[in-house]
Amino acid sequence: LAKTTQPISMDSYEGQEVNITCSHNNIATNDYITWYQQFPSQGPRFIIQGYKTKVTNEVASLFIPADRKSSTLSLPRVSLSDTAVYYCLVGDPSGGGADGLTFGKGTHLIIQP
């Protein structure tokens, strides 16, 4: 089971690009990397998922190096509304069930004016 490690908290300013890195040294061959965003008093929301190299959608980009032992969520030009907790999960989508995936404590991102 791939354990993940992320920074507990990060600060940035409006208009900046924010990069949050997640370490997953024992990632398995079939594992994908998934990021969620959670605002206070709400359930988590899926942001992006990837397997290798780079994935981009309208919200974020996900960079995964060749060894896949880490990944970086990149949020371009953040705004105050991006203040939230961000969770990195690593697991096999085809595995079914819970696969031992856990959300952990996530990274609390605070954006200042």
Next chain:
Amino acid sequence: NAGVTQTPKFRILKIGQSMTLQCTQDMNHNYMYWYRQDPGMGLKLIYYSVGAGITDKGEVPNGYNVSRSTTEDFPLRLELAAPSQTSVYFCASSTGGMGYEQYFGPGTRLTVT
């Protein structure tokens, strides 16, 4: 398409009382999950289901029970409520296991006094 709905939004229970948290999804997802989130912590998996009639324990199942008689509904039962069960409870669903994108409900905030 309402997604995942949960009732009630808030509830206060006395120690020893019982209650059922309701969860319904209209996306025809086979997989459903119950999580709890304590203040400042990540989500912990209580129970999950891979389809109607099939349920399994997650990380913290003690004090809870579930059933899955239909694809749409996945109620969580608390028997003999204890203060340690004070938490926010989230229900989620997905097309596959936890490695797939999960859709979360708005949560139920439960206080046991």
